[in-house]
Amino acid sequence: MAISQMIGAKIHRREDPRLITGGGHYVEDLKLAGALQLMVVRSPYPHARITSINTDRARAMPGVVAVFTYADFKPVLTGGTHPSAPAFVAEKRTVPVRFPIADTEAAFQGEPVAVVVAENHKLAADAAEAVEVEYEPLPPVIDLLKALEPDSPKTHTDLPDNVAWDFTYLPEEGVKDAFARPDAVIVKERILQQRLAPTPMEPRGVVADYNRFEGALTLWLSSQNPHFIRLFVAGALGMTETKVRVISQDVGGGFGSKISPYPEDYLVAAASKLLSRPVRWIETRTENIQTTTHGRGQLFDVEVAATRDGALLAMKVTQYLDAGAYVGTFGAFQPCACLLAGGAYKWPGGIAARTVGVLTNRVPTDPYRGAGRPEATHLCERMVDKVAREIGMDQAEIRRKNFIQPEEFPFTNHFGLTYDSGNYEGTLAKALEHVGYENFLREQAEARKQGRYLGIGLSTWIEICGFGPSAATAPATGGLALIESAQVRVHPSGSAQIYVGTHSHGQGHDTTFAQIAADTLGLPYDSIEIHHGDTGEGPSFGYGTYGSRSLAVGGMAVRVSSQKIVEKAHKIAAHLLEAAPDDVIFEQGRFHVKGNPSSAKTMGEVAMAAYGANLPEGVDHGLEAISYFDPPNFVWPFGAHICVLEVDPATGGVDLKHYVAVDDCGNVINPMIVEGQLQGGIAQGIAQALFEEMVYDPETGQLLSGTLTEYLVPTANEIPRPTLDRTITPSPSNELGVKGIGEAGTIAASAAVINAIVDALSPLGITHVDMPASPDRLWKQIAAAQEARS
Ligand code: MCN
Numbered sequence: 056m057a058i059s060q061m062i063g064a065k066i067h068r069r070e071d072p073r074l075i076t077g078g079g080h081y082v083e084d085l086k087l088a089g090a091l092q093l094m095v096v097r098s099p100y101p102h103a104r105i106t107s108i109n110t111d112r113a114r115a116m117p118g119v120v121a122v123f124t125y126a127d128f129k130p131v132l133t134g135g136t137h138p139s140a141p142a143f144v145a146e147k148r149t150v151p152v153r154f155p156i157a158d159t160e161a162a163f164q165g166e167p168v169a170v171v172v173a174e175n176h177k178l179a180a181d182a183a184e185a186v187e188v189e190y191e192p193l194p195p196v197i198d199l200l201k202a203l204e205p206d207s208p209k210t211h212t213d214l215p216d217n218v219a220w221d222f223t224y225l226p227e228e229g230v231k232d233a234f235a236r237p238d239a240v241i242v243k244e245r246i247l248q249q250r251l252a253p254t255p256m257e258p259r260g261v262v263a264d265y266n267r268f269e270g271a272l273t274l275w276l277s278s279q280n281p282h283f284i285r286l287f288v289a290g291a292l293g294m295t296e297t298k299v300r301v302i303s304q305d306v307g308g309g310f311g312s313k314i315s316p317y318p319e320d321y322l323v324a325a326a327s328k329l330l331s332r333p334v335r336w337i338e339t340r341t342e343n344i345q346t347t348t349h350g351r352g353q354l355f356d357v358e359v360a361a362t363r364d365g366a367l368l369a370m371k372v373t374q375y376l377d378a379g380a381y382v383g384t385f386g387a388f389q390p391c392a393c394l395l396a397g398g399a400y401k402w403p404g405g406i407a408a409r410t411v412g413v414l415t416n417r418v419p420t421d422p423y424r425g426a427g428r429p430e431a432t433h434l435c436e437r438m439v440d441k442v443a444r445e446i447g448m449d450q451a452e453i454r455r456k457n458f459i460q461p462e463e464f465p466f467t468n469h470f471g472l473t474y475d476s477g478n479y480e481g482t483l484a485k486a487l488e489h490v491g492y493e494n495f496l497r498e499q500a501e502a503r504k505q506g507r508y509l510g511i512g513l514s515t516w517i518e519i520c521g522f523g524p525s526a527a528t529a530p531a532t533g534g535l536a537l538i539e540s541a542q543v544r545v546h547p548s549g550s551a552q553i554y555v556g557t558h559s560h561g562q563g564h565d566t567t568f569a570q571i572a573a574d575t576l577g578l579p580y581d582s583i584e585i586h587h588g589d590t591g592e593g594p595s596f597g598y599g600t601y602g603s604r605s606l607a608v609g610g611m612a613v614r615v616s617s618q619k620i621v622e623k624a625h626k627i628a629a630h631l632l633e634a635a636p637d638d639v640i641f642e643q644g645r646f647h648v649k650g651n652p653s654s655a656k657t658m659g660e661v662a663m664a665a666y667g668a669n670l671p672e673g674v675d676h677g678l679e680a681i682s683y684f685d686p687p688n689f690v691w692p693f694g695a696h697i698c699v700l701e702v703d704p705a706t707g708g709v710d711l712k713h714y715v716a717v718d719d720c721g722n723v724i725n726p727m728i729v730e731g732q733l734q735g736g737i738a739q740g741i742a743q744a745l746f747e748e749m750v751y752d753p754e755t756g757q758l759l760s761g762t763l764t765e766y767l768v769p770t771a772n773e774i775p776r777p778t779l780d781r782t783i784t785p786s787p788s789n790e791l792g793v794k795g796i797g798e799a800g801t802i803a804a805s806a807a808v809i810n811a812i813v814d815a816l817s818p819l820g821i822t823h824v825d826m827p828a829s830p831d832r833l834w835k836q837i838a839a840a841q842e843a844r845s
Pocket of ligand 1: 255307308309310311423424425560561562563564567568600601602603604605606607610720721722723724725726728729732735793794795796797798
């Protein structure tokens with residue numbers, strides 16, 4: 056079956072005209088008759104004992120239907136709420152149990168304490184202010200490292216310490232020999248990954264409609280993961296999944312922050328059940344920044360042993376991960392940064408890795424675009440760069456010398472993960488060519504003579520994605536298979552509807568999945584519709600969209616289901632052509648007898664026959680198929696990003712001059728969508744490197760960056776248009792030969808930018824820069840370096 060016409064075509068996203076002309080359907084657009092508005096009363100303190108809640112005044116206000124607190128929700132949310140953290144977390148002791156609303160203690164600023172339900176938003180907002188909560192502030196734990204000190208206050212008064220987990224993947228014993236080598240050069244660094252707010256354009260929102268006559272709940276929300284939400288909300292309410300329908304229509308971005316269930320999902324659903332009326336809650340931007348899960352929030356202590364001639368020998372890495380006040384549903388996934396700390400290199404002397412999950416009085420962390428992999432790339436690429444600087448070796452040369460070579464794939468790393476395929480030198484060579492590396496070095500030397508600080512930074516990244524093979528994910532997640540589903544229904548006229556368990560929220564699946572189906576089914580692209588986001592239709596389960604898994608796992612489910620259709624259609628076509636199935640071939644959407652293409656049956660004609668009376672013996676009516684795809688391995692995209700910039704020593708300002716990205720995600724379904732994903736991803740990586748940071752007052756723990764005035768999401772003005780190119784190294788893990796691309800830009804970019812800044816400032820003796828490299832931070836560092844040299 057030829058994969059030819061649509062796969063690989065550079066076509067516009069078919070969902071865009073609707074979305075950019077105001078035809079999208081978001082949670083806030085949903086207006087249910089008689090819907091009540093819910094407002095959440097939140098703790099203003101990062102840590103406080105709740106000594107009393109008086110709701111009398113609020114309840115007596117006009118239009119107020121109910122005020123609920125913990126005591127009201129406890130009997131309704133009986134089935135437990137937040138899913139337990141992945142397996143290895145359970146090995147360590149201090150994982151606080153989370154209920155969606157605080158009882159007697161609030162553990163982060165913004166934690167729900169009460170909810171008000173009123174006839175409209177204004178009334179609900181006024182009444183929320185009238186809820187009288189008495190707090191006894193407790194000392195907050197804000198700083199990650201201070202939280203680990205024995206006399207630190209505890210994030211929850213009933214916990215023995217603030218360590219959620221302390222897990223050694225590989226002990227230091229394994230790297231002892233490499234570090235003890237007499238010729239070893241040892242390079243150390245402490246690398247900060249600041250907390251980030253994912254800031255999707257559409258904040259979260261939930262509308263719940265409980266029908267007491269049917270005992271059924273419909274829940275509309277903005278989610279990357281509708282089936283997962285249904286599983287947990289149904290469980291919490293003690294309902295069967297058949298009685299809960301979750302609908303996630305268009306989603307205005309998620310970037311990982313809409314994977315997990317949230318307190319409000321449960322509270323709004325429970326309020327609707329308690330009141331037997333529709334209830335809606337729409338998050339404000341400040342609530343989004345304050346209470347939607349954050350990303351990153353990590354600190355790494357890294358040590359590398361290398362030789363003077365640039366052989367990277369071994370690495371020791373300790374990750375301190377700020378889990379926040381509770382362990383996020385997928386937050387404990389981020390230790391995967393340790394598993395990929397070795398990046399694109401071999402490290403013959405081994406890697407030692409330990410992860411420590413630390414509780415603090417801040418909102419929990421959970422995945423944010425890349426989740427663990429930007430952190431791994433950043434630490435690895437910073438360290439490789441640092442070694443090169445220490446021994447006076449060219450940055451490109453040290454990478455080339457240590458790369459895993461094309462013939463060494465499949466390559467199993469020290470943690471037992473098997474990289475599927477790669478040609479790391481190939482992407483680097485192309486990227487260097489685009490940037491004109493040798494010319495740049497000459498230009499830089501000239502500029503330095505004139506007192507200008509030009510820099511170049513490399514980031515040769517790799518990524519694990521396509522989550523994931525059940526054999527690998529189940530042990531790490533406590534049983535999640537992370538398979539993916541697709542149901543293909545071909546109608547009598549030859550049009551098709553495809554229902555998938557992934558949920559596109561900006562990635563263009565309506566387009567790319569239809570491209571795959573069109574080529575596989577041999578049907579016109581325009582006759583194929585893709586449906587997702589509604590648990591009331593299609594396969595009974597799906598694991599959603601994140602971890603750049605949708606194409607490699609979900610797209611493959613589309614492919615396999617479509618193949619099942621073709622298999623059945625083949626038998627019907629042979630019957631119609633009065634030929635033996637073995638004598639019939641399928642080409643360009645037509646079945647014909649070998650050697651006789653003129654007499655053929657199209658897939659459309661076969662579809663009509665599938666619902667008629669003339670079927671071969673043993674073949675059922677209909678043309679529908681469903682499948683769950685479980686990949687044999689993860690997929691491992693890679694690439695080389697290079698950033699060229701200039702730092703103004705007078706202001707600390709960074710001028711991004713050129714950004715080149717050469718990436719490899721195997722075969723490409725739609726090059727235009729891949730480029731769009733890379734552009735967005737690179738923008739977010741640059742944003743981390745230069746602009747974004749959640750800032751808290753270190754003493755009081757009060758959030759200082761609670762609006763988009765203080766939390767600096769860059770605009771198009773600050774982000775250069777990157778030069779994009781690619782190589783193609785197909786994945787052997789799936790028949791399409793594809794790898795993911797949804798996170799690649801973010802995974803690669805921060806290291807390229809920071810390496811370039813360090814390169815620019817290296818004449819001043821600066822060897823490391825923390826993120827975000829804001830003008831004030833750089834200016835201070837430059838001033839200190841200049842003073843030290845004067
Ligand atoms: N694609 C392709 N050929 C390839 C690889 C991908 O044509 N070899 C296409 C796919 O078919 C799909 C898109 O590129 O249309 C991304 O595919 P994939 O890499 O499988 O990633 P997912 O669809 O699973 O998307 C998840 C990823 C993640 S994890 C985050 S976070 C993220 C992202 O995608 N959040 C986004 N991109 C985002 N884009 C937008 N606009 N909004 C978000 O919230």
